[in-house]
Amino acid sequence: MSSTDTEALLRETLDHALAYLRSSAERPVGVPCDVESLRARLAMPLSEHPMDAQNVVADLVSRATPGLVSSVGPRYFGFVVGGSLPAALAAEWxxxxxxxxxxxxxxxPAAMVVEEVVSGWLTEIFGLPSTASVGFVSGCQMASFTGLCAARGEVLRRAGWDLEERGLAGAPPLTVVLGEEAHATIYTALRMLGIGRRQIVTVAADAQGRMRADALAKALGGVSGPLVVCAQLGNVNTGAFDPCEDIAELTHEHGGWLHVDGAFGLWAAASPALRHLVRGAARADSWAVDGHKWLNVPYDSAYAIVADPRAHRAAVANTAAAYLVPGDRGERDAQDWVPESSRRARGFAVYAALRALGRSGLAELVERTCGLARRMAERLAGAPGVAVLNEVVLNQVLVRFAPRGGDGGGDADAFTREVIARVQRDGTCWVGPTVWKGQAAMRISVANWSTSEADADRSVDAILRAARS
Incomplete structure (x- = not known):
């Protein structure tokens, strides 16, 4: 393709992208078509000969658009999915x-220095040590993997075992302590690190899903040897925060490493009104947090932060290839801080998002979406047969519905699931199902920068309409 042809292709692609964004606020929200019809649209034999690039892109738009979920729109409340801030989207392009x-x-050089600058901004926003190292990874799954990789190596080193030299075989037994509401990605990260279920101790959580410090103290009394404790800031159902101050004190008394899963909850530190929720988090040893949730940068974007850069680098640095020559004047080499080598430059979109928001804009984004979650919860809780199950301390709302004359038990489980299904079919908004304390519930997550009070009210109307019908 000539440069003229390439420019024409990109301008036409921009038109396609803008058309999609213009429609996102009013597109039906949710899964728009079944898998078989989507396969019929997209599956075809690969052509033998080249095709015109403009035709390929136009055809892709035509065939794929019916299968796109409108998660960038203002009424998508599933899975703590954010949208894309305009500045972040532009930087991503x-x-x-x-x-x-x-x-x-x-x-x-530009990508490395941008990551270096953003690392400083992030640790300052989160109130973490300025000397902490930061790796830019795909999501909290890999952020926790990285943090726990550093934890594994360091606690074994303290026990006199050189993991890098000797490997895991024959190493002192390592214990990991989790709250019973720990996110599934923590278990996956541990499995990938060779830490099995028999090495995991689970401690009780309270009614909101917060790890109980007294239960942790009791559990640690029976643990000896290398220790890792995992805390959670922002329960995926209730939004609740583990008591990090107490957890850090207990963990370090026992010589352990504290890892914090702060996928979305750590962003509360950006808000003066909500910062108290993360009290004690700075005393942890590693943290995992997403950018594609509350910071509203495009997928994929997350940050593995480790208080001890030496332990971080020892766990994941790429040092075996002689041709990958490191910098010799203090330059940042990202391959020292993430499990990946070649990857896209994730820092540019984060840099643009944070500069566009500024401190006050970031605080306003967090506080406003939390306010919208409370607004939705208050309206729903005031309706007959509707119960809000959690303390709405952040941006998460758990809702349960009971049929008229129902017993609130099994009838309410089936009825709640049917209300969720009807809301999803209606398409005004999208909410997801969950199970909380053995009961079916609707889960609402408010994290999109473009969601307004009108969007919240319109969504509540649709939910109540589904319940009444």
């Missing part, structure tokens, strides 16, 4: 055009 390999300073 530039990231693709620049096509930088974000592994080494020598591959992309």
């Amino acid at each position: 530039l990231t693709a055009a620049w096509d930088q390999n974000a592994a080494l300073y020598k591959l992309s």
Whole structure:
């Protein structure tokens, strides 16, 4: 393709993207078509010969758009999914055009320095040590994997075992202590690190899903040897926060490493009104947090933060290839801080988002979406047959519905699931199902920058309409 042809292709693609964004606020929200019809649209034999790129892109838009979930829109309340801030989206387009390999300073000085600058901003926003190291990863799954990888190596080192030299075989037994409401990604990360279920101790949580410090103290009394404790900031159902101050004190008394899963909850630190919820988090040893949730940058974007850069680098640095020459003047090489080598430059979109928001804009984003969650909860709780199951301390709302004359037990389980299904079919908004304390519930997560009070009210109307019908 000539440069003229390439420019024409990109301008036409911009038109396609803008058309989609213009429609996102009013598109039916949810899964728009069944898998078989989508396969019929997209599956075809691969052609033998090249095709015109403009035709390929136009055809892709035509065939794929019916299968796109409108999660960028203002009434998508599933899975703590944010949207894309305009500045972040624009920077993401530039990231693709620049096509930088974000592994080494020598591959992309701009990408490395941007990550360095953003690392400082993030640790300051979260109130974490300025000396902590930061790796830019795909999501909290890999952020927790990275943090726990550093934890595994360090607690074994303290026990006199050099993991990098000797491997896991024959290492002192390691114990990981979790709250019973720990997120599934923690278990997956531990499995990938060779830490089995028999090495995990689970402690009780309270009615909101917060790890109980007294239960942790009791559990730690029976643990000896290398220790890792995992706390959670922002329960995926209730939004509740583990008591990090007490957990950190107990963990460090026993010589352990504290890892914090702060996927979305750690962003409460950006708000003066909500900062108290993360009290004690700075005393942890590693943290995992997403950017594609509450910061509203495009997928994928998350941050693995470790208080001890030496332990962080020892766990994941790529040091075996002689041709991957590191910087010699203090340059940042991203391959020292993440499990990946070649990857896209995730820092540009984060840089643009934080500069566009500023401190006050970021605080307003967090506080406003939490306010919308409370607004929805208050309206729902005031309706007959509707119960809000959680203390709405953040942006999460759990709702349960009972049929008229129902017993609130099994009848309410089936009825709640049917209300959720009707809301999803209606398409005004999208909410997801969950199970909380053995009961079926509707889960509402408010994290999109573009959600307004009108969107919240319109969504509540649709939910109550589904319940009444």
